[in-house]
Amino acid sequence: MLRDVDYVLAKLDWMRSERIWPNGLRYLWTDAFGVVLYLSLYRQTGEERWLDAAEELVGEVDRVLGRPRGYRIGEASDRDGQYFHYLAMWLFALARLGDVKPEYRAKGIAVAKAIHPAFVLPGRGVIWKMQEDLRAPYPGYGLGAIDAFDGYVSYRCLDPRALTDEIDEMRTLIERQYRTLDIDQDLGLGMLLWLCHFFPTEDWARVQTERSLAALDRLWIDPPGYYGRASYAPHARIAFANYGVSLGLQAVNQWPERVDRLNTYFDVYRSNDEYDREAITHVMACASHLPGLFLNADNRDRGG
Template sequence: MSAQPQQRLLSQFLKAMQAIYGPFQTLSPSQARTWTPPPMTAGHRGRYLWTDAFGVLNFITLGSVTSNATYYTLADRLIGTVHDTLGRTRDEARRLPGASDEHPLAGGLRIGKEDEEDDSGGDGDGQYHHYLTIWMFAFNRMALASRERRYNDLAIELAKAIHPRFMRDRDSSRPRMFWKMSIDLSRPLVRSEGNLDPIDGYVVYCILQSANRDDPHVLAREVAEYKKILDTKWQRYSSDDPLDLGMTLWTAHWFDGEEMWATELSRRAINCLCEFVLSTRSGNASSPRLSKQETCSTMGTSRTHQRTALHSASSGPVWESIATLRNTRPV
């Protein structure tokens, strides 16, 4: 990409990030070390795990693209703020059960929903497996960018803490997963199994394990359990949700061309997403979409090895015409 388009993309990237995290671009290294991320307009106490996980990844990206280590400092400050909010009870009186200041992730992390855990609408706070795996992935990237293994170690600690809580029938030929757990991880709030949770788990846990030089089998049992679910689940995969399809493509690309499930799943997801984009362009989309869906679908198509004209279609004017800052909020 030539310098001018790349600079324009960087400018848009910074504008979007500063709309959420405030004017951080002019902070000096010393100011960055004391920076406190402003509360977002949505999320409990201004924090939402999904949004902030991508915030961390975006700061890492900025640090890499600009060769400015200050962005890694901002990522670390955001990490600490999330742990001090979503790693604590809703009243912030104490760490989540099992966690401590030395081990802040041993009790998982709350979603950051504004409503209480057992709200009547069924959309209250708790813990989501797929949010937690994105946080783990962000930590792995932070470890690589900063060359500090402690981030990957923390991700492994989180992985080991939450895995047995979301799993049941672990020793069976086909374990099962819960989609949503209570804040303290003591009981399921949604007993059904997420479409992508076992795939996310398998891929992210493999990434964390491969980065752990001391013990290359540190998550072997967990990986094997996810694989048992994945081997039966991917063969029935189908979706018309752009978020689900995009995240499927992004997750599968790590093993696309190496493991059969990933190659075939990528093919199925790209076909489903092609159908979705065509229906969108013809005006047959059933409902408005959130920017989170657009982000994931574009991210997925940009990473898959099975690229088609879909990428330009999904990241072009069709997407831009409906993406506005007011709907870059958590759901």
């Protein structure tokens, strides 16, 4: 597991000076990663300022993106609606903050109970995207591929007793799905590996860890050292997606040399589009270099 604190501190300084993050537009996925990143710095350095930064960020997300039930995808005008997998990542961030300050765990439980009935179709699946008021699915969107896994892990990290019914519904969906689930996309595979590492002895996690690693092996482009977007687009490369793969690989303790290679490659690679300056690229780069509290305790305690 990497612990490159110096890289992260330099990247945070640069993002702030460029008004990219955290002083740019709010975006729930990026901000969830940011909360966990701040908490990882707090754990690594012992400096209270990082805990304060995590709490301040939660407050800003509540203020800008918070809705009566759930959270808007992002602050920009075209980031309307709600994604379940973004909400699940936010719940994970609240669970990690709740390890330090229990009131945030209670907050996360309340959010989970508020959003779950809107997104989950028992016995069928989890709706990928809902309208902002959660009254109906967003037009043109169906069920998410790994959203039940997202919810299952985040709910269990929050409180397996308070969310027993919700966890059972997600577990039922996973049991129906995991044997035939084949993901063919870089970020999806990385995040699925990350989800698997929390409960590695469960059947779904064993099957999907093996399957995801095999799929990623087919996407590895060497030289120069990156993961292609999908089998149908092997030469398409996305920095933030590769950083998500890095997180997954570090979670399951696989291919550290590839993690180093992709980090090195994307340090200098430029896509010459908006993602060169998007916060998601750079905050996820920080998580790749300091996975910290994204990982369970056993994995965090490994060397690096």
